[in-house]
Amino acid sequence: MAQVTWTITGRLTVEENEVNGSGQPMTRPLTNVEVEVSASNFGAYASWGTVRTDSDGYFTLRETKDQSKRKIKVKVRFTDSELEINTGALANVGDFLSPAIEVFEHANEVEGPSINIGTRCFKAGAGGELGDRDNRRRAIAWYVCKKLINTFQATDPYFDFKDKVKIIYPANVVSGLCYANALTRSVYMHTTNSKDLWDVQVLIHEFMHLWNYDHNSGTANWFGAVFCPPDLSTHSQAERRPIAFHEGFAEFAAWELLHEVWGDEPDSKRTRQLPYTRYALVHDLYLDTVDEVEQNDKGVYRALCLLVGRAIYARRFGTKNTRLDSNPYPEKVETSGFDCPENPKLTIWDVLKVFQANPAKGYSTEWQVGNNDYGVRRFFDRAAGVLDKLDEATKDLLLSLIDPNSVEEPQSRCQELSWQIGGTQPIDAGQLTSVKKPLTR
Ligand SMILES: [Zn+2]
Structure with a gap:
């Protein structure tokens, strides 16, 4: 029989309502997934090989065969040279093959040679393996981590991972917690029938632990794994400084990346997380000194939020003894009529750049x-040293704002504008009108 070129085309997407926090369904293309096409005529399926989806989720596979009617079956695996989504077994280590998920199969033989299977979307209510909860979550994990890896690569080559990373879902971790393992380069997302810890923010938190393992010096044999409760409350109050930094950074980076990458979507809830007042550091987090701030996950997390804060000079941080109405967040103050220094407006990309040798x-x-001398104060110093946008005076101000025992307010660096020549003078924060309303998050 004459040979012809069969062409199998289609598109792969996932519909999810988790990533931007709006709860609204969003359709995401699945980029660079492995697509295997098989065909049968009156017999067993034979593989026609694999292709990859493009940046919009489309794929095309061509195969030279005769024109007999055939059934086509399409399976996908979430794996490439950078990322793999594996299914977990009851183990914390080891390698599991990324499962092949069937997304299409003809019920009967059809005429070729051009077959378009349309858009196959992982979503709730979809038939077969496309609608399976765990497959949908695997597709979301692929979309999110692939998007982050691609964004890292496009933003700065330094931000890229050094090797392939894996997401194990669902993992049944002995500790019952999600964690990231530097040795297997894997994130373990603990999910069992009795305890479901799946959460996109937790996924990115763990993923950024792996990023941190790849972007540090002299710590190849430090603690190989960090167990992460979904809220950080079960961590001990005073930890080793590097663990607190590692945890606080992962938490900060996860929220900040959600904001940076998905914050502009319609109805997105991924706003920037805010720093805490001094009162909140002491009375909500129980951190009485800046040293304690530095040795606590949440202290580090809120300190890093300050580093990317936008309206520092329009915020009052208060004292450790005075609870502001906006607690735990700093209070908004009116700064019209005052000339304040420019905000450094650092981003998550600036923060990631601080890790790089310079x-x-x-x-x-x-x-x-992993070095016990490397805490968040030192990180602020280093940020001022390497980032042109952050000058020493601003850095010193930021350090005083994470010190529960300081009373300095950002407004002390502002000048009152005056119509009288030579009439500018430094002000104290008390001169500024406080707008007593809580900040939106
Ligand atoms: Zn963690």
């Missing part, structure tokens, strides 16, 4: 995540 500016190694 010998020209005196930093010969990457950030030493």
